[in-house]
Each structure stands twice: as C-alpha cells, then as structure tokens.
Amino acid sequence: MSCPRTSHLLTEYFDESRSPSAREETERHLRQCPDCSNELSGLLSVQESLRHWEERRVPQWDRGVALFRAERQPELPQRRGWILQWLPTAASLVMLVLLVFDAEIYRDESGFRIVFAGAGTAVQQAQLDTRFEDFSTVQRQRQEQQLQQFLTRLDEQQARRDLDLRQAVMSEARQLGAENFERIYSYFEQQRQLDMETVQVSYQQLLDRDFETLRTMQQLAGVMQVPGQVQ
Template structure:
C-alpha cells in the first residue's frame, strides 16, 4: 500500500456523516487505487468479524427497585458520613486560622465583637510576652550549651587522664627495665674491675718478688767478694 491518501480517505469513508458527493469521490478513487481498495476490504472484513459477536444471556441478578432504593440510601448515608469525616480537619483549620490571624473575641455590654489582628495594647503585651519568652529560651539554650560543653570537657579530661595513666604505667615499666639493665652492667663492670685489680696486684707482687730476689742475689754477691 503506497497511496498517501489511504488513511484520510478511509477514515472519512468509515464515518457516518459523509455527504453523497464526498462518498462518490472516494468511491471513484477506490476504483482506481488498488492499495486503498484492498485496505478498505480488509478493514470492512475486520468490522464484520467483530459484528459476529454472539449475544450472551445475562446471568440471574436482582434488578428489583427495592434493591436500587436500598443501594441509593446506603450510598447517601456513606456520603453523609464521609462529609462528617471532614469535621475534625475543618475544626483544625479553623483553629489554625484563628491562631495565625490573631482573632480576638470581645464580650462587653455593647455585645460581641470579633477583631482580626488584635488591638495595639494587646499586641504590645503580646510582643513583651514573646520577647520575655525569647530571652528565657535563649538563657535556657545558653545553659544547655554550657552543660553540654562541661560534659564534653569532663569527658575529655577523663580520657586524657586515662591516656596519661596508661602512659605513666608504661613509662614506669620502661624505667624499671632500664634500671635493671644498668644495674646488671654496673655489676659486670665491678666484677671486671676486681679481676683487673687482682691481676694488677698479682703483677705487682711478682715485681716485688723479683726485686727481692735481685736484692738477695746482689747481697749474696757482695758477701762472696
């Protein structure tokens, strides 16, 4: 199918409001254009195929007027109930509006009066109350901050102390080990010194003994002469 007019022409042809002239024009085109003709044939076949629907019998159901009246009453009740369900929301909105708009109701001998926004003295009082509340809240906040900071400080000190204790303990152990090492070295040095001294003394004794022997020999030589 390559005719560019197919879609437009067939759309119109299948419509129910086509004038006789327009219908003749389209039918004339259909005689000449094989593509449009073939497309129309298959579309009409599809339509006919759908029209082959076989009516199904309605199953048994309650169509009595009473049932419909009852259903309508139930629906009406449901609508009333659903309308009442809005009541809490509406009340909340009204209260919020009263708060936001600062609505005040005055009851005096002249009757009721409702004002929006409040009077100036009432406003001044309200401003003072708000200011006092702000100051109080600021002080409370400051106190809270201080308390938190204190708590944080005490936590830090405890931590530092624990770290230092740990460090001190480690340092003491290290000093003990160092002291033991030095002591051991000192004892070894003393031992070495004693050995060296004894060797030196022995050597001196030998020297003296040699000198004695030499002196003895010299005196012996003198006696002989």
C-alpha cells in the first residue's frame, strides 16, 4: 500500500517558507518511508535534468529549393540508381543517430520537432508542469475540503458550548429563584409568628385589664352595700 502522505510531504519538501523543525520532520519521514523516498528521488532526478536543459534548434531544410535543384539537374535519372542503393544505409544511419543521441520526434503547435538528449527534458518539463498543476489542483481541493470540515466542526462545538451555557444559566436562575422563594416564605412566616405572638400578648393584656376592671367594680359594689346595711 502506498503512503497516503506522499503528495502532502513532497509539496512541503519543495516549500522554502517552512520552519526548520517542520523541514526536519518532513525529511525524517522521507528517509524512513520507501514510497515517499522513491517519489522524491524521481522528482529530484527530473529537477536535475531541468537544470542542465538547453534548447537546440533543428537545422532548417528548404524543401522548395531542394525540389528546384532536383528539377534543374539533368543527371538525376543517371544518379537515381545510386541514391536508391544508398537509401537503406542512410536510413539506418539516421536511426542509429536517433538512438545514440536519444532523440525524440514530437509535434506541437509550430509543427514537428526533433529533440536530442540534452533538450529532451523539454517534453519532460511539460509533463512535469502538467503533473505539478494537477497535483496543486488536488491539494487545493483537499485543503478547501479540510477547511470546510474544520469550520463545520467549529460551528458544532460552538453550538454545543452555547447550549451548555444556556442550560447552566437557566439552572442557576431556577436555583436562585427557589432560594429567593424560600427566603421570602421564611420571612413572611417569621412575620406571621411575630404577629400572632403580638396578638396573644395584646389579648392577654386586654383580659388582664378586663379582670382588673371587674374586680374593681366588685370592690366598689361591696363598698356601696356596707353603708346601707349600717342604716
């Protein structure tokens, strides 16, 4: 199974803005992981080839001039046999040169081009550019997806914290409301007991005064009856 961190670590390896600690961690993984090490070796070889690449122009061949000369030369029919005799040898020589110098023939917008070993990295550079562009696109999409997932998790965590905070505030409010109700009830109960005690004391004092008044009236009635008996 290939390493899932290969593309990410290779991108960080060529990033010059990393910190020394991050660079050391990336290089340690690249040394230990065979898949990442092989991919890095391939990229470094391509990079080394690009440094020594030089573009060479193919000599121009004027086909019109060659045809004009062929038409103007009368001895062409006599020499046709000689040309046909050496044509296979020339073709073999051309193929040998192409193989020895590692030449490549490809077609672009300007037409057919022959690229030798030193300049063959132009095709490799185009392929490398395409590969890096695809790799950058994949990495950008992956980073956007990871950022979106992080923002979603952050919103969920914030929502949970808000819900916990509201529940704590409501619980505290209910607890404070219950405590305040008990405090008010205790106050009114104390006031009621004090009022009852005050009423009892007042009633007792009223009874005592009534008793004193009744006894005084009895004494007065007794005093008023004594003179009548003396007569």
